[in-house]
Every structure is written in C-alpha cells, then in structure tokens.
Amino acid sequence: MLQFRRVIMQTVVPAFIPRLAILILAVAAAACAPGPTAPDTTAYQARAESLEAAGDHLAAAEEWQSVAEMSAGSARDRAYLRAARNLIAAGRPAEARRTLDGIAAAPAGPDAIEFALLYASSAVATGDPVAALEKLDRLPPDLEGRALAHALRLRGEALFDLGRGAPAVETLVRRELILTSSADIADNRRFIWNRLQEAATAGADLSTPPGAGPDVAGWLELGRILQVAGGNPFRMRGSLEGWRETHPEHPASLTVLDAVLANFQALTAYPSKVALILPLEGPLASSARAVRDGFVAAHFEESGDRRPEILILDTARLGATAAWERAAEQGADFIVGPLSKDEVGQLAGVSGGIPTLALNEPAGDIPLPGFIFQFPLAPEDEAAQAARRILADGLYRGVAMVPANDWGMRIAESFGDALQSGGGRLLEVRTYVSGLPDYSDEITALLHVDDSRSRHQRLESALGVNLAFEPRRRQDTEFIFLAALPRDGKQIAPQFRFHYAFDLPVYATSSIYLPGERPGTDLDGVQFDDMPWILLEDDTRIAALRERIGSVWPAATGRRARLYALGFDAYTLVPLLRGSSSGAMSELQALSGTLYLTGSGRVARRLEWARVVNGEVRSGTSGNR
Known part of the structure; x- marks a missing residue:
C-alpha cells in the first residue's frame, strides 16, 4: 500500500507544479497590465x-x-x-x-x-x-x-x-x-x-x-x-x-x-368719413342727444388734421335700415349706431360690408352680419360682473331681490347663471313692485324672518307660556343681491338692515346710483359696479377731461353721463375696430370701462367698484367687510 502511494505522488506532483506556476504568472501579469481604456467620444x-x-x-x-x-x-x-x-x-x-x-x-x-x-x-x-x-x-x-x-x-x-x-x-x-x-x-x-x-x-x-x-x-x-x-x-x-x-x-x-x-x-388713424345714426326725435331723443354729444366731444378732442368728416342721420325719421343705407350711399367708411334694440335688429338684413358699431344688441337671438360690432350698456353684463365680484370676495350662497318686470327677470337670470358657473348658489329670488313705500313683506319672506316668528308662536302654544323672543333671519345666506333704481334702492336697503340683515353685504348694479347726485345714507354699505367716468372723479385724466368739457356738454356729468361716455367711447373705438373682425383689439381703458372685443364681435366692459359710505360714493372700497 505504501509503495502504491509513492507511485501516485511521484506521478501527480510533477504534473501539478507547472500548472500552478502558470496560474501565478498569469495573475502577476494581470496585475501589471494597464486598466480598461476610456470610451472614445x-x-x-x-x-x-x-x-x-x-x-x-x-x-x-x-x-x-x-x-x-x-x-x-x-x-x-x-x-x-x-x-x-x-x-x-x-x-x-x-x-x-x-x-x-x-x-x-x-x-x-x-x-x-x-x-x-x-x-x-x-x-x-x-x-x-x-x-x-x-x-x-x-x-x-x-x-x-x-x-x-x-x-x-x-x-x-x-x-x-x-x-x-x-x-x-x-x-x-x-x-x-x-x-x-x-x-x-x-x-x-x-x-x-x-x-x-x-x-x-x-x-x-x-x-x-x-x-x-x-x-x-x-x-x-x-x-x-x-x-x-x-x-x-x-x-x-x-x-x-x-x-x-x-x-x-x-x-x-x-x-x-x-x-x-x-x-x-x-x-389710431380714422377713416375719411364716419356716420352716426341715432333716433334724435321721439321717446329716445334725449338719450340719443347725450350719445351724440359724447361722440362729438371725442371728435374735438382729436387733433384737427386727424379728424374724420362726421355725418349724422336721424333714425327716427328715416328708420334704422334706411339711415344705414343712406350713410353707405354718402360714402361713410364706418357707421356708428343705431341705439335701441329694435333698431339694431333691423340691421340684420343690410349688406355691403361697411364696418358698423351698433350701440346696443338686438332683442332675442337675431343674427347680425359679421361686419356689425355690438357695444351695449347691458344690465345683464353688470349683474354677471356682480356675481363674479361676490365670488372673488369669498361668498358663495346668497339671495336676490329684483323688480317684477322683464328687466328684473333678465338681471336675475344673468346673475344666477354667473354665480352658479363660478361655484356659487342663488338660494332664492324675490320680486317686488317698483314704487311702493314699504317692502317689509317681500324682505321678511326673502330672509325667512316670518319663519322664526311662526316657530316662536308654535313653541309658546305648545308650552302654554309667553317666551322672550327676538326674530331671526335665515342663517344660510352670505350676501344679498339687489337690482333696483335709486328710488327703490333707498327704500329697500335700510329695510334689509331693519329686518336683521345688517351684517349681510349688499351688492347691486349701477342702476342703483344716479350720477351727479348724492346717494344718501339710506344706501350706506351698498356696493355697486359702474363706469370709471362715474366713479373715478379723482383720477387725474378723468378730472381734467370733466373740467375741459363739462361746461360745454351738460350731459357729460349729469344723469345721462353714462350715455355720454358711451358716445365718447364709440368714437374712440372707430379706428381700433377697423379690420378687427377677428377680435384682435387690445384692451382699452376707456370712460365706460376697460373695453375688450369678444370673439363674437361684441365690445364687453369691465367696470369699477364702489361702496356708499356715510352717504357718499367711495370708489375702490368694495369687499365683503
């Protein structure tokens, strides 16, 4: 056995040693070799x-x-x-x-x-x-x-x-x-x-x-x-x-x-001839004259070498369509007017492509040719802006009180739609008959004051004793929206306070304020939107313009001041709207508001805000507190 192991050792060892040496040499060579080469970039x-x-x-x-x-x-x-x-x-x-x-x-x-x-x-x-x-x-x-x-x-x-x-x-x-x-x-x-x-x-x-x-x-x-x-x-x-x-x-x-x-x-270059078509006779004559005065005043504010020729035609005599066609025949490059909804609707059938700025919008859904722009002082637009202002003030649930007529219904619908589209909710709308001395019934019903009285009576009846009681208004509303003319507004606003709504902010449109007059303490706390021409009397530019033209054009600062501003701005818009059918007019800070052109060819307005404080109008002080 021992002899056998010697034979194995003699046979294996000599074969193993060379292989081990080779391995050692390979490791040593690898250790001495350079590292991997960097990629070629x-x-x-x-x-x-x-x-x-x-x-x-x-x-x-x-x-x-x-x-x-x-x-x-x-x-x-x-x-x-x-x-x-x-x-x-x-x-x-x-x-x-x-x-x-x-x-x-x-x-x-x-x-x-x-x-x-x-x-x-x-x-x-x-x-x-x-x-x-x-x-x-x-x-x-x-x-x-x-x-x-x-x-x-x-x-x-x-x-x-x-x-x-x-x-x-x-x-x-x-x-x-x-x-x-x-x-x-x-x-x-x-x-x-x-x-x-x-x-x-x-x-x-x-x-x-x-x-x-x-x-x-x-x-x-x-x-x-x-x-x-x-x-x-x-x-x-x-x-x-x-x-x-x-x-x-x-x-x-x-x-x-x-x-x-x-x-x-x-x-700002004006065309050679501009026509103004207005109802200068009849029931709208005084309004038309205020628009005309504003238009002409703006014309004279322009330097002489830039003024166009002005052609004035009476739609009350000629009719709106005939007046428009006559202006076209006499070479007008731009036409401003007419004024009423009915007159504007009559232009639906005119042709010829002369740029026209209608100073209202047609009643209903009458389509107008694409070359006719619309510039209305629409109360529905003011109501919608009031709704957006209320939402911006952080208020979402409220009630409204509007007159029981077509004007009031249109305002209520526009206000409610704008409020809802912004995430708000119009809880209730109450109507009233204009001209009454007392609106207690309508206000207590709107504020649910009667409900608290009824609950008190039922409780006293059930207990059989007299209970101390102070009526309460509804608690689910954050604001009141009021559509009213000045006379009705002065009756209704203080009655809101009397009927326990003294802590609710009241919002209104420009209709509640008559330009040139002191609103009085009855309207204290009421906030409303209106034109810069009406609210920004302390603005340097507006004050200078008022001083310059107030003595010449009485309508400029009186009760028809808004129509004067409409006419002034209509003249200003003429060169800006030429060739602007695509709606590419930039915003314009004007007398009637910040103006801009919508895609449908409508000149829309953004208004200023004010609050009545101690019987005086204070611009720039709106808000829910």
Missing part, C-alpha cells in the same frame, strides 16, 4: 458639433449628454455645459437647469463663468429670478466683454421680473456702455422698452431714484407714461409725442420711438 463630439452648427440644438444636446455620460472630471462637466447651452437654445430651460444641477460641484476657471451664466439664464426662463441673481452675484468682478454684456442682460431681466424697475433700467443702461455694435445697442433699447411695457402693465414701481442719470430718468418717465395711458393708444400716442419733444437726444427718441409712434399712428 470623438465621434459623439463630432456629431454634436455638427448638429449644433446646423441649428438642431435639441439633438445636439442629446449627443453632448452622451459625451458627458462617457466622460469624467472636467471633460464630463464641459460636456454637460454644452448640453445645457443647447437645451436653452432649443427652448428647454427647465431641462437645461436639471442638466446643470447634475454637475456635482461648480466648475472652476473659465467653465465657472459659463456655468453661472447658463444657470442664471435657465433660472430666469423658468421664473426663478432670485436664483438667477444668486448665481450672477458670484461672478468675478473683473468680468468683461461679451460675458459681462450677457450677465448684465440677465441681471436686468431678473430685476424686471422682481418688479424692481429702476435698478433694472440702470443695469441695462450700464450694459449699453460696453456694447460696440449698433445692432446690439438698438436691441438693448428695444429690450428696455418691451420690459417697461410689461412692468407698466404689472403695476411695478417705476419711480426715479435720487441721483439717477438722465438716460435712466428718461426711460423711467416713459414707463410711467405707459402706466398712466393704461393701454389707450390715443393717450399713449399723444404722451409719447410730447415726451419726445422734451427728450430729443434720449436713446429712446433716437432708436425706439419712431417705430412705436408709427404703429400707434396707424392704429
């Missing part, structure tokens, strides 16, 4: 640069991200920077910001500047100006050239986004000093102008700080002109022309205003 970079040069920035960004994923260290960071740059160029700033967030640490050297600029650019584009300014503040103070120009542009944009108009303008004016190309300088000035327009619309502070240079002060004054003009191209044009006369050497005068004023002049 040359082809990817070539494709990325080719796509970038061709303007396909999104595809280029994808290639650069592939390069970054195959790279390490500074090469990886630079590839991510190139990807972010192309994503911004492709209009994908959010993706660019996420790509930059993928860089573990802010790069050093020249890459640090590009990183900060790209990050600030993506932050501005994604609505984060604070983050943009934080990155820009970390740039080295000795930055110069195109990098400095880019940084100042981004800083100005971020400051404008934060509503800081003066430092934004100061930054961009400083930027112009380092620009060398006339095209870049012109672009910088257009950028300031465009951002000033946005800032003015947003109500940003554009006051001039102490020590501001003349260029900065001039730009900010332009911004305030834009704010005061409120989007009205006529006021804008006149104010800008006056500003340019006093600032002939300002950068805006040298570059921007020529094109801006040319645009406003084209926008």
Whole structure:
C-alpha cells in the first residue's frame, strides 16, 4: 500500500507544479497590465458639433449628454455645459437647469463663468429670478466683454421680473456702455422698452431714484407714461409725442420711438368719413342727444388734421335700415349706431360690408352680419360682473331681490347663471313692485324672518307660556343681491338692515346710483359696479377731461353721463375696430370701462367698484367687510 502511494505522488506532483506556476504568472501579469481604456467620444463630439452648427440644438444636446455620460472630471462637466447651452437654445430651460444641477460641484476657471451664466439664464426662463441673481452675484468682478454684456442682460431681466424697475433700467443702461455694435445697442433699447411695457402693465414701481442719470430718468418717465395711458393708444400716442419733444437726444427718441409712434399712428388713424345714426326725435331723443354729444366731444378732442368728416342721420325719421343705407350711399367708411334694440335688429338684413358699431344688441337671438360690432350698456353684463365680484370676495350662497318686470327677470337670470358657473348658489329670488313705500313683506319672506316668528308662536302654544323672543333671519345666506333704481334702492336697503340683515353685504348694479347726485345714507354699505367716468372723479385724466368739457356738454356729468361716455367711447373705438373682425383689439381703458372685443364681435366692459359710505360714493372700497 505504501509503495502504491509513492507511485501516485511521484506521478501527480510533477504534473501539478507547472500548472500552478502558470496560474501565478498569469495573475502577476494581470496585475501589471494597464486598466480598461476610456470610451472614445470623438465621434459623439463630432456629431454634436455638427448638429449644433446646423441649428438642431435639441439633438445636439442629446449627443453632448452622451459625451458627458462617457466622460469624467472636467471633460464630463464641459460636456454637460454644452448640453445645457443647447437645451436653452432649443427652448428647454427647465431641462437645461436639471442638466446643470447634475454637475456635482461648480466648475472652476473659465467653465465657472459659463456655468453661472447658463444657470442664471435657465433660472430666469423658468421664473426663478432670485436664483438667477444668486448665481450672477458670484461672478468675478473683473468680468468683461461679451460675458459681462450677457450677465448684465440677465441681471436686468431678473430685476424686471422682481418688479424692481429702476435698478433694472440702470443695469441695462450700464450694459449699453460696453456694447460696440449698433445692432446690439438698438436691441438693448428695444429690450428696455418691451420690459417697461410689461412692468407698466404689472403695476411695478417705476419711480426715479435720487441721483439717477438722465438716460435712466428718461426711460423711467416713459414707463410711467405707459402706466398712466393704461393701454389707450390715443393717450399713449399723444404722451409719447410730447415726451419726445422734451427728450430729443434720449436713446429712446433716437432708436425706439419712431417705430412705436408709427404703429400707434396707424392704429389710431380714422377713416375719411364716419356716420352716426341715432333716433334724435321721439321717446329716445334725449338719450340719443347725450350719445351724440359724447361722440362729438371725442371728435374735438382729436387733433384737427386727424379728424374724420362726421355725418349724422336721424333714425327716427328715416328708420334704422334706411339711415344705414343712406350713410353707405354718402360714402361713410364706418357707421356708428343705431341705439335701441329694435333698431339694431333691423340691421340684420343690410349688406355691403361697411364696418358698423351698433350701440346696443338686438332683442332675442337675431343674427347680425359679421361686419356689425355690438357695444351695449347691458344690465345683464353688470349683474354677471356682480356675481363674479361676490365670488372673488369669498361668498358663495346668497339671495336676490329684483323688480317684477322683464328687466328684473333678465338681471336675475344673468346673475344666477354667473354665480352658479363660478361655484356659487342663488338660494332664492324675490320680486317686488317698483314704487311702493314699504317692502317689509317681500324682505321678511326673502330672509325667512316670518319663519322664526311662526316657530316662536308654535313653541309658546305648545308650552302654554309667553317666551322672550327676538326674530331671526335665515342663517344660510352670505350676501344679498339687489337690482333696483335709486328710488327703490333707498327704500329697500335700510329695510334689509331693519329686518336683521345688517351684517349681510349688499351688492347691486349701477342702476342703483344716479350720477351727479348724492346717494344718501339710506344706501350706506351698498356696493355697486359702474363706469370709471362715474366713479373715478379723482383720477387725474378723468378730472381734467370733466373740467375741459363739462361746461360745454351738460350731459357729460349729469344723469345721462353714462350715455355720454358711451358716445365718447364709440368714437374712440372707430379706428381700433377697423379690420378687427377677428377680435384682435387690445384692451382699452376707456370712460365706460376697460373695453375688450369678444370673439363674437361684441365690445364687453369691465367696470369699477364702489361702496356708499356715510352717504357718499367711495370708489375702490368694495369687499365683503
């Protein structure tokens, strides 16, 4: 046996040793060999640069991200920077910001500047100006050239986004000093102008700080002109022309205003002849004369060389259709009128395509030709705005009291529809007969005060004793909506308070207030919507206009002031509506409201709000408290 083991050992050991040696040598060789080689990104970079040069920035960004994923260290960071740059160029700033967030640490050297600029650019584009300014503040103070120009542009944009108009303008004016190309300088000035327009619309502070240079002060004054003009191209044009006369050497005068004023002049250019067709005799004569006076007053507010010829025709004598056709025959380029619903409905059959602004809407669902715009002072629209205001004040459940006639029913329907569409609920509507001295029955029924009395009587009867009692109104309502003329409103509003609704806000439409008269304490607490011409007497522009024309046109500030404003605004709308059948008219802050054109060719109004306080109208004080 022992001999057998020796034989085996002699046979196995010599064969095993060479194989073990080979294995040891292989391991040692592997330990000495170089590591795996990095992927070759040359082809990817070539494709990325080719796509970038061709303007396909999104595809280029994808290639650069592939390069970054195959790279390490500074090469990886630079590839991510190139990807972010192309994503911004492709209009994908959010993706660019996420790509930059993928860089573990802010790069050093020249890459640090590009990183900060790209990050600030993506932050501005994604609505984060604070983050943009934080990155820009970390740039080295000795930055110069195109990098400095880019940084100042981004800083100005971020400051404008934060509503800081003066430092934004100061930054961009400083930027112009380092620009060398006339095209870049012109672009910088257009950028300031465009951002000033946005800032003015947003109500940003554009006051001039102490020590501001003349260029900065001039730009900010332009911004305030834009704010005061409120989007009205006529006021804008006149104010800008006056500003340019006093600032002939300002950068805006040298570059921007020529094109801006040319645009406003084209926008506000009147046609050669405008016809006004109104019922100047008969039951609507006094209303028509107020509209006519406003129209003519607006005509004389326009400078002489821009005034069109005015043709006035009487629809009471001719009929609406015949008056419209005669205006067309006599060469009118635009027709304003007629005034009543019936007259407007008569225009359904006219043809010829002459742009027309009807000062009402037809009764029923009579379709009008597409070239006829409608500009009604509709009480239904005011009721709907009241409903939206109530919802904005955080109130959702309420009751309404309206007159028992067609006017009241239309207002109640419009109010209820608007309230319901906004998530509110009209719990009950009560009607009343206009002209009565007492509305206790209607009010107690609306507020369910009688129900509390009935419950008290039933309880006393059941217990057989007299119980102390104070009537209560219903507890499920948050507001009252009242449709009333001034005389009825002064009777009804104090009776709401008497019948335990003293803590409920009361909303109404403009019908409750007669212009030119003191509403009196009976209407205290009532909130209503109305025209700027009626409510904003302290507005500088409106006060100046009232003073200028009030003595010449008595209807301008009297009980027919709303019709005067309708005529004034109708004249103003003429050049803006020419060629605007597609509904492309911008908003216009006018006497009768903020006007805008709906897709159906209807000029709609947004009104101001006021509250009666101590018997006086106080504008801008609405709300549910």
